[in-house]
C-alpha cells in the first residue's frame with residue numbers, strides 16, 4: 001500500500017502541509033465552514049477545524065477508492081464472510097434493517113430470525129415493565145442486573161445510560177462486569193432478591209468474568225430467600241450458546257438468542273440490548289435500531305465525499321498515518337454520554353488494534369490509534385492542558401447536543417459555550433503578540449512579560465471535529481453509534497486488517513487459566529520467568545491476613 005500512488009502523494013502532501021496553520025486556512029477561505037460540514041439526520045458534522053485542504057480530501061478519497069472500501073462495504077451488508085479468520089459474516093447492520101429485503105448467511109435469510117427475537121424481547125419487556133412478570137414473592141421487578149463484559153456490557157451500559165431520561169421510573173438497571181468481587185458485592189448490597197432480575201449476557205457463555213459473576217449471583221439469590229424453582233423468574237440469558245445456557249441451569253425458554261455473525265462489540269443491536277429495552281421500553285429500543293439503520297442507509301448510498309463515516313475515517317487516517325498522531329480523543333459534552341468513550345475504545349481498538357494484514361503479512365503502517373476521552377467539561381480541568389500546550393498531536397471529536405434533557409437555568413448555554421470555546425482555543429491558540437497585548441493592557445511590566453509570555457502562548461492548530469446532535473434521542477444515539485462503527489470499518493479496510501476478530505485477547509486468557517490453577521494448588525512456583533514466579537509467590541505468601 002505504501003507504494004501506491006495515493007499513499008505517496010499523501011506523504012508528499014503532508015510535508016507541504018506541515019508548516020501551515022489552520023488560522024491561515026480559515027483566512028484564505030471564507031466558505032470553509034460550509035464547505036467542510038454536512039448534516040445527516042440529526043447529526044451535524046463540522047470538520048473544518050482540521051489540518052486539511054480540498055487537496056488533502058481528494059487524496060484521501062483516492063486512497064479510499066484504491067482500497068476498494070465501497071466494494072468491501074457491499075460485501076459486509078450482503079453477508080459475505082469478511083471476518084475470514086473466524087469464517088463469519090459481519091451483520092450487525094441486519095439487526096437494525098428496517099426493510100424485509102432478505103439477508104442471507106449460508107443461504108438462510110436471517111431477517112425473520114431477527115424479527116422473531118425482537119418480538120420475544122418485546123413480549124418479555126412488556127411483562128416485566130407492566131409488573132405482570134413478578135419475582136418469587138409476587139412482587140414486581142424493580143432492579144435489572146446485567147452480568148456481562150466487553151461488548152456484552154459496554155454497549156448496553158452506554159446506551160442505557162445515554163437514554164436515562166426515557167427510563168422506566170421504577171426499574172433501575174445495573175451493570176456488573178468485573179471479576180473483582182467488589183463490583184458484584186457493592187451492587188448486591190443495594191438489591192432485594194425478590195425483586196431483582198439477572199440477565200446473564202455472554203455471546204459465548206464461557207467468559208470467565210461473566211460466568212463467575214453469574215454463579216455468585218445465583219448463590220446470593222439462593223442464600224437470600226430464593227429457591228431453585230424460582231431461578232427461572234429471576235435469571236434470563238442472552239447468548240448464542242444454547243447448550244451452555246442450559247448447562248448453567250437457565251431455562252432456555254428464558255434465553256434470547258443472537259448469532260455468531262454478530263461481533264461482541266457490535267452486539268448492542270441484538271438481544272444484548274435487552275437491558276436497554278427493559279429500561280426504556282421496546283418502542284424506544286426499536287427507535288434506536290431505526291437510527292442505526294438511517295446511518296447505514298447513508299453510509300451505503302452517499303458518495304465518499306458526502307459520506308459522514310467515510311469523511312471521519314479518512315481524516316483519522318490522515319492524522320494517524322501522515323501527521324504522526326497516535327491517539328484520538330472523544331469528548332462528549334453530555335453527561336448522559338459519559339460511557340461513550342469507553343464503548344468506542346472497544347469498538348475501535350479491539351477492531352483495528354491489529355498488525356497483520358488480510359494477506360497474513362505484517363503491516364508497514366500504523367493501524368488503530370489509542371482512543372480515549374471523558375465527558376466535558378470535566379476533562380477541561382484535568383488533561384486538556386496537555387491538548388493545548390503539550391507536545392503531542394491529538395485529534396478529537398467534540399460531541400454536543402443542542403437541546404438538554406435537563407434545561408435548568410443557563411447550565412446548557414454554559415456547557416455549549418465551554419465546548420465551542422475549547423475547539424476555538426485548540427484551533428487558534430494564542431500568539432506571542434496577542435499575549436503581549438493582553439499583558440500590557442492589564443498593566444504588566446516588561447520584566448513580568450518577559451518571564452511569563454512563553455508560558456502563556458498556545459500554538460493552536462490542533463484538530464477537532466464537532467458533532468452537533470439536535471437532541472439525544474434513541475434515534476440520534478443509534479445514528480451516532482452506527483456512525484462510529486462504520487468509521488472503524490472504513491479505516492480497517494484501508495489498513496487492510498480484519499476488523500472483526502480479536503485474537504489479541506486470547507493469550508492473556510490462556511495464561512490466566514494456567515496461573516489460576518497454580519494459585520489454587522498453593523505451592524510456590526518455578527515454572528515461569530523470574531518476575532512472574534516472584535509475583536505469584538509473593539501473592540501466595542501474602543494472600544491471607
Ligand code: F6P
Nearest residue numbers: 149150151152202203204207264
Ligand atoms: O475480550 C474478548 C471478548 O470476546 C470481546 O470481544 C467480547 O465482547 C467479550 O470478550 C465478551 O464475550 P462474551 O459475550 O462471549 O462473554
